[in-house]
Amino acid sequence: MSPHFAQRMEKVEPSAIKELLALGADPAIISFGGGYPDASLFPAAQLEQVFRDVIRAPGGAAMQYAPSDGLPRLREQIAALMVADGTPCRAEDVLILQGSQQGLDFAAKMLVDPGDVIITEDPTFLGALIAFNPSQPRYAAVPMDSDGMRMDALADALTQNPTARMIYTVPDFQNPTGVTLSLERRHQLIALANRHDVIVLEDTPYRHIRFARETLPTLKSLDTEGRVIHLGSFSKVLVPGLRIGWAVAAPALLDKMALLKVAADTQTSTLNMAAASLFLDRFDLSAHIATLRSAYRRKKEVMLDAIRQHFPQDVTMTDPDGGLFTWATFPQGFDATAFMRDVALPQARVAYVPGASFFPVTERPNHARINYSAQSDDRIREGITALGQALRQSGQL
Numbered sequence: 479m480s481p482h483f484a485q486r487m488e489k490v491e492p493s494a495i496k497e498l499l500a501l502g503a504d505p506a507i508i509s510f511g512g513g514y515p516d517a518s519l520f521p522a523a524q525l526e527q528v529f530r531d532v533i534r535a536p537g538g539a540a541m542q543y544a545p546s547d548g549l550p551r552l553r554e555q556i557a558a559l560m561v562a563d564g565t566p567c568r569a570e571d572v573l574i575l576q577g578s579q580q581g582l583d584f585a586a587k588m589l590v591d592p593g594d595v596i597i598t599e600d601p602t603f604l605g606a607l608i609a610f611n612p613s614q615p616r617y618a619a620v621p622m623d624s625d626g627m628r629m630d631a632l633a634d635a636l637t638q639n640p641t642a643r644m645i646y647t648v649p650d651f652q653n654p655t656g657v658t659l660s661l662e663r664r665h666q667l668i669a670l671a672n673r674h675d676v677i678v679l680e681d682t683p684y685r686h687i688r689f690a691r692e693t694l695p696t697l698k699s700l701d702t703e704g705r706v707i708h709l710g711s712f713s714k715v716l717v718p719g720l721r722i723g724w725a726v727a728a729p730a731l732l733d734k735m736a737l738l739k740v741a742a743d744t745q746t747s748t749l750n751m752a753a754a755s756l757f758l759d760r761f762d763l764s765a766h767i768a769t770l771r772s773a774y775r776r777k778k779e780v781m782l783d784a785i786r787q788h789f790p791q792d793v794t795m796t797d798p799d800g801g802l803f804t805w806a807t808f809p810q811g812f813d814a815t816a817f818m819r820d821v822a823l824p825q826a827r828v829a830y831v832p833g834a835s836f837f838p839v840t841e842r843p844n845h846a847r848i849n850y851s852a853q854s855d856d857r858i859r860e861g862i863t864a865l866g867q868a869l870r871q872s873g874q875l
Contacts, residue, residue, distance in 0.1 A: 485592075489611035508861030509829040513653065513802055514852040519773060520717050521757075521766055528756040532749065540752035546745045547736050548574025548724075552755040556710070556724050559763075563685075565699040565708070571726050573736055574746050578683055578711040578723030582609035584738045585644065585679050585707055588731070590615050595642040597635050599627050601836035601845070603653045603681065606646055617838035618642065626652065626659030629666040636674040644677045649697060650685040651801025654836045654847035658799055661694050668700045676705070677731070683711040683723075686767050688800035689775035704728030707735075712754060714802070715767050720750045774802065774851050780858050781850040788866025790875045795848075802851040805833070808844040812874055815843060826868040828861045 532540040547553070553569040560567035575581050582605070590596060592614035598606070600619030607617075618635040620627050627647060636642060645667070649659035659667070671678045680697040698708035704727075711723040725735055739745070757763075778797075781804065785795055796805045808814060815832035822828050833845025850858060869875055 486612045486614055489614055491611075507823065507827050507829050508853060508857050508864070510848045510850070510853065510861060511829040511831050512849060512852060514849065515714055515718065515770070515802070516773060516777075516851055518854075519770060521761070524757060524761050525717065525753065528753045528760065529749075532752040532756055540749050542748060544745050544748040544751065546740045548572065548746060549748070549751045549755060552722075552751050552758075555755060555758045560698075560708075560710075560726060563693075563696065563699075565696045565726070567726055570729075571732065573725045573727075573732050573739065574751060575709075575723040575725060575739070576743060576746050577713060577718075577721045578681065578709040578725075579605055579609060580739075580742070581707070581709040581723060581725045581735070582606050582646075582679070582681070584725070584735045584742075585677075586610045586613040586615070587738055588734050589643045589677060595639040597632065597639065597642050597645045597676075598838050599647060599652060600838065601654055601833065601842075602646065602838055603648055604831075604836050605653075606681065607835075607838055610646075615643075619837065619839040622652075622655060622657060624657060626657050626663055627667070629663050629670065632667065633670055636670060636676065640674070642674070642676050644679055645671060646679045646681070647697070648681045648684075650682055650694070651687065651798050651803075653684070653801070654803055654831070654833065654845075655805040656796045656798030656801050656803050657805075658694065664694065664697055664700055668697060668702065668706075671705055672703055678706045680706055680708045682709060683714050684801035685710070686715050687770060687774055687802065689771045689778075690799040698726060704730070707731055715763070715770065716754065716757070720754055722746060722750055722754050771800075774800075777850045777853075777855065777858060778804070780855045781848070781862060784859050784862035785866070788863050788870075790866075790869055792875060793869065802849055804848050804850060806830075806846040806848055808846070809875060810844055813843040814846040817869075817872065817874065818846075821868050821872055822865060826861075826864040828865045828868075830865075 553572040556572050557567040557569045590613040594615050595618050596610055596615045597618045600621050618639050620631045620635050651658055698706045708726040712720055792809050794807045818832055831847040834841040834843045
């Protein structure tokens with residue numbers, strides 16, 4: 479057989495880090511690689527109750543088909559969560575997704591033709607690039623600093639790419655860097671998007687995992703012209719296995735995404751939507767999130783303390799106010815992919831995500847994303863100590 483693949487498949491490639499991270503699944507490996515929440519904090523007992531009850535409900539409604547845009551009650555609840563977070567929202571403004579990753583796919587399909595420009599942070603979320611690439615875009619990458627995407631560079635990118643179709647940003651505890659977009663820059667981003675008539679895709683899976691400083695407004699709450707598509711998710715604040723995310727957008731955008739939803743999978747799992755909705759009715763999500771914040775704050779501090787103690791001084795790390803990751807920058811010339819393959823995995827028995835693949839235009843190999851949420855405090859200390867010793871003994875720094 480000699481199948482003739484569509485041109486878009488040229489951009490659909492395995493990640494360069496896939497095989498390396500597969501090794502991290504070995505129980506003998508201490509993995510800081512995935513974006514996993516701490517499974518010990520999952521509300522398993524409560525979810526067991528709600529799944530049992532929705533399955534046993536008369537009429538079997540939770541096991542039947544549901545509206546393609548999501549269960550009405552769950553849309554109401556998500557709208558209420560958005561309002562509580564300071565973002566005006568009605569149930570009809572919400573589209574339930576198969577995880578917010580699906581929203582990235584839909585946004586690209588809806589807005590981007592081959593050769594069109596997507597503006598991203600530099601670095602940006604690798605999963606977004608994977609979702610966008612089948613649409614065959616070109617990327618304009620905007621550098622970041624401690625306050626997030628630089629607005630002077632964004633203005634330049636918009637001027638140089640007047641037909642750019644979308645600005646993609648993770649404004650809260652960005653993946654991979656952990657950096658948060660400042661309030662001033664949030665206002666500036668909206669003003670630039672309005673001036674250049676471009677859609678903003680706001681990705682917020684970590685937004686509620688804030689454990690330092692004050693909450694900043696969503697870009698959607700600052701949206702004056704209906705050009706922001708806001709993506710949210712229960713994956714980090716409830717459980718990722720539910721695969722429930724959502725999009726909030728103006729009708730002209732949301733209606734098109736809803737058509738793509740029908741084409742992609744008809745609907746998100748009725749059973750999972752019903753369970754999530756009953757969980758929100760019965761239990762205090764805010765209290766659960768408070769527990770997560772406390773736990774992840776401690777884990778971050780444990781990790782950064784261990785890094786300061788054991789890593790060479792010329793390795794720098796971000797100190798995020800929330801989320802799940804810190805971002806390591808090594809001296810120029812260091813190859814984090816080669817080091818993980820040759821030293822970290824076989825000798826230190828530690829995995830992380832090499833940073834090169836997070837850069838959409840020009841890869842920079844001297845970075846790594848390190849997750850602190852998934853491992854216990856003791857495993858964090860053990861893994862960082864081993865990694866630090868390997869870095870010091872390698873002679874590469």
